[in-house]
Amino acid sequence: MQFTRRNLIVSGAAAAISQPTILQARETFRLGLTPVFLDNDAGVIDRLRAALSSALGASIELEQRRTYEEVTGLLLEGSVDAAWLCGYPYLQHRQTLSLLAVPVWNGQPLYQSYLIASTGDQASRLEDLRGGTHAFSDPDSNSGYLVTASDLARVGHRPEEFFGRTIFTYGHRNVVRAVADGLVRSGSVDGYVWEVLTTEEPELTQRTRVISKSEWIGFPPFCARSNKMNDPRIRQMQTALLGLSKSQEGQAVLSMLQLDEMTDADPSIFDGIALRMRDLAALR
Amino acid sequence: MISALRKIPLSVRVPLSAAVLMVLVGVIASQQVLATLSRVQDARIRELAQLHVQALSVALGPHVLRDDIWEVYDTLVRSAGGAEGGRTDFTAVTNENGRVLAATDPERAPLDSQIGDQVIGAQSPEKLTITGDAVHILLLAPLVYQGREVGQIVTELDVSDLVFERTRAAMLLLLGNAVATGVLALIGYLAMRRMLSPIARLSRRMRETAQAPEPIPESELPGGDTELTRLVRTYNTMVRAIEEKSETEHRLAERERFVSLGRLSSSLAHEINNPLGGLLNATDTIREYADRPEVVRQSSDLLKRGLEHLRDVARATLDHNRLDRSSVPMSQDDLDDVQLLIGPEIKRQQQQLEWDVAPGLTELSRFSSAPVRQVALNLLLNGSAAAKQGGRIRFGVSQTGKELRLVFEDNGPGLTDESKNRLLSSGPVVPGGGVGLRLVRDLVAELDGHIGVKRHDGITEITVRLPLPQTEEDGVC
Numbered sequence: 001m002q003f004t005r006r007n008l009i010v011s012g013a014a015a016a017i018s019q020p021t022i023l024q025a026r027e028t029f030r031l032g033l034t035p036v037f038l039d040n041d042a043g044v045i046d047r048l049r050a051a052l053s054s055a056l057g058a059s060i061e062l063e064q065r066r067t068y069e070e071v072t073g074l075l076l077e078g079s080v081d082a083a084w085l086c087g088y089p090y091l092q093h094r095q096t097l098s099l100l101a102v103p104v105w106n107g108q109p110l111y112q113s114y115l116i117a118s119t120g121d122q123a124s125r126l127e128d129l130r131g132g133t134h135a136f137s138d139p140d141s142n143s144g145y146l147v148t149a150s151d152l153a154r155v156g157h158r159p160e161e162f163f164g165r166t167i168f169t170y171g172h173r174n175v176v177r178a179v180a181d182g183l184v185r186s187g188s189v190d191g192y193v194w195e196v197l198t199t200e201e202p203e204l205t206q207r208t209r210v211i212s213k214s215e216w217i218g219f220p221p222f223c224a225r226s227n228k229m230n231d232p233r234i235r236q237m238q239t240a241l242l243g244l245s246k247s248q249e250g251q252a253v254l255s256m257l258q259l260d261e262m263t264d265a266d267p268s269i270f271d272g273i274a275l276r277m278r279d280l281a282a283l284r
Numbered sequence: 285m286i287s288a289l290r291k292i293p294l295s296v297r298v299p300l301s302a303a304v305l306m307v308l309v310g311v312i313a314s315q316q317v318l319a320t321l322s323r324v325q326d327a328r329i330r331e332l333a334q335l336h337v338q339a340l341s342v343a344l345g346p347h348v349l350r351d352d353i354w355e356v357y358d359t360l361v362r363s364a365g366g367a368e369g370g371r372t373d374f375t376a377v378t379n380e381n382g383r384v385l386a387a388t389d390p391e392r393a394p395l396d397s398q399i400g401d402q403v404i405g406a407q408s409p410e411k412l413t414i415t416g417d418a419v420h421i422l423l424l425a426p427l428v429y430q431g432r433e434v435g436q437i438v439t440e441l442d443v444s445d446l447v448f449e450r451t452r453a454a455m456l457l458l459l460g461n462a463v464a465t466g467v468l469a470l471i472g473y474l475a476m477r478r479m480l481s482p483i484a485r486l487s488r489r490m491r492e493t494a495q496a497p498e499p500i501p502e503s504e505l506p507g508g509d510t511e512l513t514r515l516v517r518t519y520n521t522m523v524r525a526i527e528e529k530s531e532t533e534h535r536l537a538e539r540e541r542f543v544s545l546g547r548l549s550s551s552l553a554h555e556i557n558n559p560l561g562g563l564l565n566a567t568d569t570i571r572e573y574a575d576r577p578e579v580v581r582q583s584s585d586l587l588k589r590g591l592e593h594l595r596d597v598a599r600a601t602l603d604h605n606r607l608d609r610s611s612v613p614m615s616q617d618d619l620d621d622v623q624l625l626i627g628p629e630i631k632r633q634q635q636q637l638e639w640d641v642a643p644g645l646t647e648l649s650r651f652s653s654a655p656v657r658q659v660a661l662n663l664l665l666n667g668s669a670a671a672k673q674g675g676r677i678r679f680g681v682s683q684t685g686k687e688l689r690l691v692f693e694d695n696g697p698g699l700t701d702e703s704k705n706r707l708l709s710s711g712p713v714v715p716g717g718g719v720g721l722r723l724v725r726d727l728v729a730e731l732d733g734h735i736g737v738k739r740h741d742g743i744t745e746i747t748v749r750l751p752l753p754q755t756e757e758d759g760v761c
Contacts, residue, residue, distance in 0.1 A: 133396070168354065174354060178354065181361075183386065183390040183395060
């Protein structure tokens with residue numbers, strides 16, 4: 001009976017909705033997400049949930065919060081089983097967190113941080129943006145804060161005094177909007193998000209210009225608490241993530257996200273972030 | 285302007301005034317409707333503005349309080365894209381110090397700039413009003429959150445649809461009222477015109493019969509016993525009075541003619557009577573000395589001359605009073621007749637008459653003889669009467685290229701005012717004036733002539749200038 005029911009669950013998201021609540025509560029996997037990603041596309045999120053749910057054989061509840069801090073907090077306190085974080089909070093809590101999988105983009109589990117300004121802006125490097133208004137995505141984002149903050153720290157500046165005004169938009173897409181609309185002069189944005197937007201919403205990115213790109217850094221990973229890594233549900237999730245590209249549904253979602261697959265990359269890909277964290281801390 | 289208006293006939297002016305009044309009423313009514321529409325629109329836009337401000341205050345309050353620029357901006361952009369957003373062209377939110385936190389158009393109100401200049405001319409939601417043709421109005425409202433003013437909301441509202449609605453209403457009203465008042469004005473004009481038609485008729489009749497006023501027939505009297513009926517009746521009474529007066533004057537003039545005729549006949553009787561004694565003596569002589577042929581011949585010659593003189597006098601008198609002489613052309617003989625006719629009176633009064641008729645009066649024949657003879661005789665009789673016993677009178681006739689000039693002089697005491705009135709004006713005739721002077725005036729007037737009176741060196745000079753009548757040859761150019 002239970003087996004039949006599980007098969008039903010596996011067969012699709014539509015069936016999952018009809019499952020009895022008690023069973024769901026026991027088996028539901030809670031995955032934390034931050035709106036830093038493509039938060040505007042509810043379709044992508046639904047498809048991701050459906051694909052993972054299929055692969056996992058259990059229903060998945062996606063927990064979205066506004067900030068990395070909140071999602072990281074949920075993960076640390078155990079309110080969610082795993083979360084799609086950023087390399088920066090992963091390293092901030094390296095003692096507690098472990099990598100489940102890292103997305104592969106354009107053949108490698110790496111991405112860059114972009115410094116952008118509006119198309120008409122004459123700035124050609126970070127120094128040219130002094131005194132202007134600047135949008136960060138999240139104080140715990142690598143590409144949306146740490147890269148620019150550490151670049152400034154390396155030349156002895158703090159963002160608050162280097163820029164005339166800094167704001168946080170809590171979303172990479174929002175950074176692009178803030179710059180494109182002229183709300184701020186420049187912004188720090190996830191290079192992957194900006195590139196995806198050039199195909200998804202070209203009218204938005206066309207109004208912005210990339211001033212500089214950072215070195216290649218480890219792509220925002222899926223993490224879980226280290227002490228739960230041997231939990232079968234976590235293992236199953238890791239297997240589901242790593243095997244996502246093998247199912248048709250998974251392929252579709254990855255294609256929507258413009259990702260190739262998920263891989264179990266070495267934590268050393270985040271060394272660049274660690275270096276920047278150290279430089280930033282040195283200034284403080 | 286007013287004098288120009290006064291030149292317009294009453295029958296047009298009154299209906300026109302009615303039409304203008306109708307148009308004025310239309311304009312005032314339109315104004316009232318537009319004012320009401322304006323009030324309704326203002327109330328609508330105020331309610332909308334207050335709702336807008338309330339909704340934004342609720343949505344933005346916490347973000348403004350936390351200085352969360354992005355959320356303020358995002359909320360503004362989202363609300364601008366909403367159903368109500370169609371009316372808001374621009375919205376900016378400031379903190380309590382007037383520093384811009386976010387605006388739907390960051391270029392217009394950049395982050396951290398002072399809102400200052402942007403809110404010049406802004407209105408509060410409670411007093412919001414659409415003014416003139418401006419399609420945008422600026423709204424400034426406090427952003428109140430949890431009972432505390434945490435910032436300001438500046439919104440530019442697009443009221444182009446309301447302005448368009450107002451303009452369209454104004455146009456429709458204008459058109460509708462123009463048609464309605466046009467029709468009413470036309471009806472008013474026609475009604476007034478109809479009411480005033482008796483006056484127009486009266487005025488036309490007076491104009492057409494200016495020479496000889498005629499009463500308006502009973503059949504054409506306006507119905508009822510209105511002011512107009514009474515006016516027309518009064519007019520008719522006046523016309524009859526004028527007719528009677530004119531008739532009286534005519535009779536008076538006729539009588540004058542007979543008076544002058546009477547005086548003339550009296551002197552003629554003398555003229556006939558005087559030689560009669562001589563003639564009777566001559567017949568006695570012929571009878572007594574029938575056998576003496578030289579005496580008979582002498583007496584019969586005397587008799588013949590006396591009878592010829594009587595014949596001439598009789599003929600001149602007949603000519604003077606013959607009715608059909610009016611069409612007979614004037615000639616030198618007529619002047620001789622006048623001299624013959626006045627002669628006895630001159631002789632009776634033992635006066636001197638200077639007869640100064642210029643030779644070769646070629647244009648005399650252009651005049652009819654009767655009126656000129658009458659004028660000359662009347663004025664000579666008048667002059668003779670004025671000069672008294674043993675006085676002097678002069679009669680001169682001359683012609684220029686344009687006119688015949690008759691001059692009468694006497695050494696009498698001059699014309700009295702009554703006489704001048706008779707001779708020179710058409711005023712009422714009062715008793716005591718000179719003999720036949722009004723007749724002279726009327727005859728000269730008929731001939732388009734002119735009478736002048738001068739008094740110098742104890743001499744009264746009356747000059748009558750008669751323009752030469754146009755002959756048929758003259759009339760052809």
